[in-house]
Amino acid sequence: MTTLTDPPKEHFRLSMLLYDTRYRSATIQVVALMGFMLLAAWLLSNTIQNLEALGKPVEFGFFSEPASYDINQRLLEYDSRDSHLRAAFIGLLNTLVVAVLGCITATIVGVLVGVLRLSSNWLVAKIMTVYVEMFRNVPVLLWIVFAMAILIESLPAPRAFRGENPTATMDLFNTVAVTNRGVYIPEALFSRSLGDIHFFGESAMRFDVSLDLIAIIIVLAGSIFAMRKVTAWANKTQEQTGDRPKIWHILLGLIFVPMLILLVALGFHLGYPELKGFNFTGGTHLRNSLIALWLALSLYTAAFIAEIVRGGILAISHGQTEAAAALGLRQGRIMRLVILPQALRVIIPPMISNYLNLTKNSSLAIAVGYMDITGTLGGITMNQTGRELECVLLLMLVYLAISLSISAVMNWYNERVKLVER
Amino acid sequence: MKKTIFVGAATVVTLAAGAAMAGTADDVKARGKLNCGVTTGLAGFAAPDANGEWKGFDVSMCRAVAAAVLGDPNAVEFVPTTGKTRFTALASGEIDLLARNTTWTFSRDVDLKFEFIGVNYYDGQGFMVPKELGVSSAKELDGATVCIQTGTTTELNLADFFRTNNISYEPVPIETNAEAQQQYLAGACDVYTTDASGLAATRASFEDPSAHILLPEIISKEPLGPLVRHGDHEWGDVARWTLNALISAEELGVTSANINDIASSTENPEIKRLLGTEGTLGEMLGLDAEWAQRAIAAGGNYGEIFAKNIGEDTPIGLARGLNAQWTDGGLLYSPPFR
Numbered sequence A: 001m002t003t004l005t006d007p008p009k010e011h012f013r014l015s016m017l018l019y020d021t022r023y024r025s026a027t028i029q030v031v032a033l034m035g036f037m038l039l040a041a042w043l044l045s046n047t048i049q050n051l052e053a054l055g056k057p058v059e060f061g062f063f064s065e066p067a068s069y070d071i072n073q074r075l076l077e078y079d080s081r082d083s084h085l086r087a088a089f090i091g092l093l094n095t096l097v098v099a100v101l102g103c104i105t106a107t108i109v110g111v112l113v114g115v116l117r118l119s120s121n122w123l124v125a126k127i128m129t130v131y132v133e134m135f136r137n138v139p140v141l142l143w144i145v146f147a148m149a150i151l152i153e154s155l156p157a158p159r160a161f162r163g164e165n166p167t168a169t170m171d172l173f174n175t176v177a178v179t180n181r182g183v184y185i186p187e188a189l190f191s192r193s194l195g196d197i198h199f200f201g202e203s204a205m206r207f208d209v210s211l212d213l214i215a216i217i218i219v220l221a222g223s224i225f226a227m228r229k230v231t232a233w234a235n236k237t238q239e240q241t242g243d244r245p246k247i248w249h250i251l252l253g254l255i256f257v258p259m260l261i262l263l264v265a266l267g268f269h270l271g272y273p274e275l276k277g278f279n280f281t282g283g284t285h286l287r288n289s290l291i292a293l294w295l296a297l298s299l300y301t302a303a304f305i306a307e308i309v310r311g312g313i314l315a316i317s318h319g320q321t322e323a324a325a326a327l328g329l330r331q332g333r334i335m336r337l338v339i340l341p342q343a344l345r346v347i348i349p350p351m352i353s354n355y356l357n358l359t360k361n362s363s364l365a366i367a368v369g370y371m372d373i374t375g376t377l378g379g380i381t382m383n384q385t386g387r388e389l390e391c392v393l394l395l396m397l398v399y400l401a402i403s404l405s406i407s408a409v410m411n412w413y414n415e416r417v418k419l420v421e422r
Numbered sequence B: 001m002k003k004t005i006f007v008g009a010a011t012v013v014t015l016a017a018g019a020a021m022a023g024t025a026d027d028v029k030a031r032g033k034l035n036c037g038v039t040t041g042l043a044g045f046a047a048p049d050a051n052g053e054w055k056g057f058d059v060s061m062c063r064a065v066a067a068a069v070l071g072d073p074n075a076v077e078f079v080p081t082t083g084k085t086r087f088t089a090l091a092s093g094e095i096d097l098l099a100r101n102t103t104w105t106f107s108r109d110v111d112l113k114f115e116f117i118g119v120n121y122y123d124g125q126g127f128m129v130p131k132e133l134g135v136s137s138a139k140e141l142d143g144a145t146v147c148i149q150t151g152t153t154t155e156l157n158l159a160d161f162f163r164t165n166n167i168s169y170e171p172v173p174i175e176t177n178a179e180a181q182q183q184y185l186a187g188a189c190d191v192y193t194t195d196a197s198g199l200a201a202t203r204a205s206f207e208d209p210s211a212h213i214l215l216p217e218i219i220s221k222e223p224l225g226p227l228v229r230h231g232d233h234e235w236g237d238v239a240r241w242t243l244n245a246l247i248s249a250e251e252l253g254v255t256s257a258n259i260n261d262i263a264s265s266t267e268n269p270e271i272k273r274l275l276g277t278e279g280t281l282g283e284m285l286g287l288d289a290e291w292a293q294r295a296i297a298a299g300g301n302y303g304e305i306f307a308k309n310i311g312e313d314t315p316i317g318l319a320r321g322l323n324a325q326w327t328d329g330g331l332l333y334s335p336p337f338r
């Protein structure tokens, strides 16, 4: 028999914070946290104090002053009398444009290269390996500058298109002009346009949305909805009767006829670029700064994506391929129906960080004179006003917001393709 | 615990000590070298020669200050800066003096907190175009693509000029003169615009300078001058009076060739005060008596520096124009040494 005695009542002593292993780690953490907060507070107050001593107190009033500089690529109307905030907004849109274009292109190229690297064709696989290694191992800044140099030096200047015997001519039946200032492509014009709707009045964030575009989207969405209904009906009939009704002509009609009617009603036509004065006018101008940045960023990031895709595919056990083959599926279908859907689960998470990298790398834009938000807010505005702290703070906030949005969207997508555990 | 507090306190104290800055003049003397901000390369104004030695009009200003303060015109660390980085470099203390064709403007002086110590080149913004374009006036540039350096007064003037003349243009922002030159020569822009002196210098380095012309319009005032940080008046005085010494030397006929003779033989009291053989001007600046003699001997007086680097006998071929002495109808006018 044992007698149960209470353990001697222990009194808490201060030294136990240090010598008692039960408390020690908490003590260390609390001290470290306090130290960190002190340091942060000290840095902050010191910065503010020093700026004040320099006669440059932190304030954001200058954002509403006229920017006084011009921006070449502007998706919304802007001129040099608009405010610094407006200029930053125009720059933000330019950042988003190149980031979205870059992410899409990088994904397409990356998946293709990743799959082809596993090809049984020796030459194809090797070429893809060379591509991946070349792009992965050279800094992206060099690729950007290199792409720009090639565009500038190898393509003809607009003046080469002029004169009796021009040394350069337009491509694709005289509709596209490829010059060393960029590519001019035809633009969509509407002679019976529905006009625009304006948002946010006169503020720096004001923008217009074309009603023509909205109409097109609505009609397209309606067509797709109807097509799905028809397909569902065809599936049902097939299940009930064993015969699949012929629907391809209905589908074709559904997608094209309403759109054609709409386009005719809006008076749709193309505006072609033509050489006038110093430059081509009309059409849409894709500046070579955009093209160089877009190309370099996507090809660079695609190399990383290719590796992720390859890794994702290799992670799916070979038994799956064999099983699918045993069922009689062909190579392409095995990849599309069996392997890739499973590989996606491995691929998506590292993909997020590549999209984030691409977006952040787009801040190298100024190397080729592309006016992104780093070029406007973090470049000219910062330089002309001398408000480094304010501009950099805002810039960091903007990139943080963009990055968090990308992460949110991708995480949502990841949730959807994730293995459903039962 | 006690230790942590101690370490923390020690850090605060050292950092506080670092924050209290000594005068720039003392820093430079203690370092034995002058950190001077220049361009990334603009022939005639500041560019390394074949031996890697920096040469040029702005470089001579750095050397003159180094000679006056440190007694050695070669005791200079040249820091290449772009239009964008130059002000941060100066404000952060990375450089002691910025001599990089920088325009003296109200906001740079008052808002950015710098002190322009004078004007060493009176300039204005111009345009350069290839002759084959057949353009004879900047007003004909409607729709043209224009190369500009970002972070400069140039891009602001340009926006104003095209706006007031109601014509459009496509700006191509570029960071350095070398890149601008490359784009301009490849025809990626029709026009290059910057300070007229910079255009002349850039054109001189082309393979065929005669294929390019400067348009007659000068669209702005660009008084270019060296600058220092606001607030350190002793250092500002040293730089200002070094520049004035170079200008006065030309006015008084003191050159790098005759300075030794003149110093020992002159009876002119102003020259005597300038060269330190009479009075205590050097001492008032916190320097020795011969400071100005060394500054002038380093690269010559203002006129010599001009002629050697950018004058009419150089490929750049700039006339003195506004930069002549006031006695010759120009704007150079040094306050008296007394």
Ligand SMILES: N[C@@H](CCC(=O)N[C@@H](CS)C(=O)NCC(=O)O)C(=O)O
Binding pocket: B038, B039, B040, B041, B042, B081, B082, B083, B100, B101, B102, B103, B149, B151, B152, B153, B154, B175, B176, B177, B178, B194, B195, B197, B198, B199, B222, B224
């Ligand atoms: N004076 C103008 C423009 C100064 C400027 O950028 N000048 C050009 C050409 S004159 C230059 O020095 N470029 C040399 C370089 O790229 O480092 C200003 O102060 O903003």
